[in-house]
Amino acid sequence: METRIEEHPILGKQETGRLVTFYHDGKALQGYEGEPIAAALKAAGVMVHRYTKKEHKPRGIFCAIGRCTDCVMIVDGKPNVRTCVTPLKEGMKVQTQYGVSAEPEK
Amino acid sequence: MKRYDLIIVGAGPSGLSAGIEAAKKGLKVVVFDENAKPGGQLFKQIHKFFGSKEHKAKIRGFRIGEELLQEANDAGVEVVLNATVTGMYQDKEIIVRISDEMHHYKGDAIIIATGASENMVTFPGWTLPGVIGAGAAQTMMNLHGVKPGNKILMLGSGNVGLVVSFQLMQCGCDVVALVDAAPKVGGYGVHAAKVARTGVPFYLSHTIVKAEGEDHVTGVTIAEVDEKFQFIPGTEKHFDVDTICLAVGLSPMSQLLKMAGCVMEDNPKKGGQVPICDEYGETSIPGVFVAGDVSGIEEASSAMIEGRIAGVAAAKYLGYMDETELKGKVTELEHALESLRQGMFAPKNRGKAIEETEEGIAISKNLLKHGFVADDEIERFPGVTHKAGIHPVMECTQNIPCNPCQDACPKHCIKIGEKITSLPAVDESVDCIGCGMCVASCSGQAIFLVDETYEEGYATVTLPYEFLPLPEKGEKGTALDRSGKEVCEAEIVDIKTSKAFDKTNLLTMKVPADMVMKARFYKRA
Numbered sequence: 001m002e003t004r005i006e007e008h009p010i011l012g013k014q015e016t017g018r019l020v021t022f023y024h025d026g027k028a029l030q031g032y033e034g035e036p037i038a039a040a041l042k043a044a045g046v047m048v049h050r051y052t053k054k055e056h057k058p059r060g061i062f063c064a065i066g067r068c069t070d071c072v073m074i075v076d077g078k079p080n081v082r083t084c085v086t087p088l089k090e091g092m093k094v095q096t097q098y099g100v101s102a103e104p105e106k
Numbered sequence: 107m108k109r110y111d112l113i114i115v116g117a118g119p120s121g122l123s124a125g126i127e128a129a130k131k132g133l134k135v136v137v138f139d140e141n142a143k144p145g146g147q148l149f150k151q152i153h154k155f156f157g158s159k160e161h162k163a164k165i166r167g168f169r170i171g172e173e174l175l176q177e178a179n180d181a182g183v184e185v186v187l188n189a190t191v192t193g194m195y196q197d198k199e200i201i202v203r204i205s206d207e208m209h210h211y212k213g214d215a216i217i218i219a220t221g222a223s224e225n226m227v228t229f230p231g232w233t234l235p236g237v238i239g240a241g242a243a244q245t246m247m248n249l250h251g252v253k254p255g256n257k258i259l260m261l262g263s264g265n266v267g268l269v270v271s272f273q274l275m276q277c278g279c280d281v282v283a284l285v286d287a288a289p290k291v292g293g294y295g296v297h298a299a300k301v302a303r304t305g306v307p308f309y310l311s312h313t314i315v316k317a318e319g320e321d322h323v324t325g326v327t328i329a330e331v332d333e334k335f336q337f338i339p340g341t342e343k344h345f346d347v348d349t350i351c352l353a354v355g356l357s358p359m360s361q362l363l364k365m366a367g368c369v370m371e372d373n374p375k376k377g378g379q380v381p382i383c384d385e386y387g388e389t390s391i392p393g394v395f396v397a398g399d400v401s402g403i404e405e406a407s408s409a410m411i412e413g414r415i416a417g418v419a420a421a422k423y424l425g426y427m428d429e430t431e432l433k434g435k436v437t438e439l440e441h442a443l444e445s446l447r448q449g450m451f452a453p454k455n456r457g458k459a460i461e462e463t464e465e466g467i468a469i470s471k472n473l474l475k476h477g478f479v480a481d482d483e484i485e486r487f488p489g490v491t492h493k494a495g496i497h498p499v500m501e502c503t504q505n506i507p508c509n510p511c512q513d514a515c516p517k518h519c520i521k522i523g524e525k526i527t528s529l530p531a532v533d534e535s536v537d538c539i540g541c542g543m544c545v546a547s548c549s550g551q552a553i554f555l556v557d558e559t560y561e562e563g564y565a566t567v568t569l570p571y572e573f574l575p576l577p578e579k580g581e582k583g584t585a586l587d588r589s590g591k592e593v594c595e596a597e598i599v600d601i602k603t604s605k606a607f608d609k610t611n612l613l614t615m616k617v618p619a620d621m622v623m624k625a626r627f628y629k630r631a
Contacts, residue, residue, distance in 0.1 A: 005251045005277045009574045010152045010166065010609045014251035039250040047235040047322035058321045060235025064242035066140070067223060070233075084245075085142065 020090035037083035053099030113213030115191045118146020119406045120398025120413030121219030125183035127417030131426040140190040145171040150244040154549035156508040157407045164510040194366040215393045215420040222356035222399035230316040236323030240270040240353035247277045255349025262353030265293035287313040290474040296550025302477035303627040305590030376402030386419035411443045449505040449527035478588035488531035496540040496557040514547035546607035565622035568614040585625035
């Protein structure tokens with residue numbers, strides 16, 4: 001099902017940035033430049049942003065305003081980036097975070 | 107260390123309002139905000155605001171935000187974004203994180219306008235992706251143009267839960283149920299009614315047992331609770347949903363004030379830990395003021411007025427105006443603030459069981475239990491009258507501070523009077539011209555135009571409609587009653603859109619005459 005709101009009864013048509021390619025765990029996805037990484041992932045159907053360190057439980061968007069840190073991921077090699085308040089750039093490499101690393105613990 | 111006359115923390119409705127007033131008096135003002143854009147939560151509010159005409163009622167929140175930014179810009183308020191204030195110390199020193207650096211600032215006065223954060227509740231599965239805050243839903247759909255989910259269950263029947271449920275439907279989501287552990291709807295009845303009539307079932311005295319799913323939410327189970335909020339076995343109900351939205355209240359973000367040593371109190375009527383402050387918002391530390399939700403949870407309308415009061419009070423504190431000028435400026439603002447704090451939902455009435463309106467009319471019990479006024483209750487309210495020809499029916503049944511309908515009617519056939527919380531009544535000596543201005547002006551979408559004698563055996567109902575796609579003239583669909591139940595066939599005989607209606611479309615549907623007091627929503631075939 002379409003996740004982007006094409007036309008809104010009050011807000012009209014959404015103004016968007018340029019459509020750019022970024023990478024989620026190596027897979028090429030598209031999103032709008034300048035929108036939060038989390039919005040682009042949500043629109044692409046990605047729900048899980050990370051797994052917790054001790055219990056390996058999935059986490060995704062929760063507050064969407066940079067408070068709760070549930071949505072942190074590894075962005076261009078840097079861990080703990082709050083994807084809900086970090087603008088998307090062309091070519092960004094976004095990785096699921098396992099604990100504090102990019103690799104699931106064995 | 108950089109010095110300012112006045113440092114404001116938070117560029118939301120109260121912080122910006124404070125900055126405007128202070129800058130107008132010549133103070134050197136800076137506003138720090140941790141977000142990338144100013145305006146706080148105003149730009150996520152797409153509904154028309156309540157209140158008085160003089161204080162921006164019936165204007166949509168994001169438009170108020172645009173006006174406020176313009177005013178701040180004109181007044182020369184400096185706003186620093188992506189700047190998180192992480193500490194406030196003695197002598198009004200603060201530390202601000204800007205990108206990866208910490209900066210020191212000193213203010214001769216400080217206004218804390220940090221707002222509030224959302225409360226949460228825990229249940230098995232609450233950490234699953236797909237369980238989100240209501241604020242997150244608003245952020246995603248109204249700022250970023252992304253649907254928060256497809257099938258959604260809302261927990262919380264306060265104004266946030268009700269308003270966000272409606273907004274979710276406006277962007278095309280399916281709200282499968284509205285759930286609250288409390289036995290009564292917490293928010294405005296009109297907000298509940300506009301959700302209920304689209305067919306969303308309300309489950310009061312119910313809460314979430316568990317969220318289901320492995321990697322993300324795939325379903326939810328709710329159950330009824332007793333007076334002690336314990337689950338009643340055998341009352342479980344399951345819904346297939348991909349999203350669970352939590353709207354369970356707000357708490358003041360008062361940490362900076364506590365850290366600086368302000369005298370605090372725990373006040374449930376204000377939403378939690380708040381500083382003790384005087385009528386100008388001045389805390390126990392002279393020159394440190396508060397405004398907006400951080401000093402007690404209310405609406406953006408009151409936050410803006412509190413901000414203006416704190417702004418002029420800070421100017422007075424620093425000697426930019428005298429006592430007389432302060433009194434002159436504050437008196438009118440305080441009067442406006444007081445009028446917003448009247449009625450059934452006033453802070454002082456939180457937690458009280460109100461049985462009747464100020465007019466002495468029994469409150470609709472069904473509205474509180476199921477989200478809509480029952481057929482056998484609606485006739486007792488003063489906005490509901492009958493006459494031949496077209497006329498307004500105002501299903502406004504609770505005393506809330508709001509009066510734009512009174513001025514919307516060019517014929518002056520709607521009367522609220524001096525007291526802003528009074529229920530609107532119809533002046534039956536004046537003939538309604540059917541212009542629909544009242545329908546579009548009602549922030550609660552509670553006004554309908556009815557023509558009980560439209561044609562032999564048929565009547566028309568004109569209703570506010572803020573969904574897409576718009577029905578077409580001549581199309582046939584189904585009329586829903588206040589509970590959202592399908593009651594009869596309906597034909598769209600007119601659709602009015604106008605700049606003056608501000609995106610509220612007026613649908614006129616033809617229904618069998620005996621359905622005129624039941625049919626309140628239109629569902630496309």
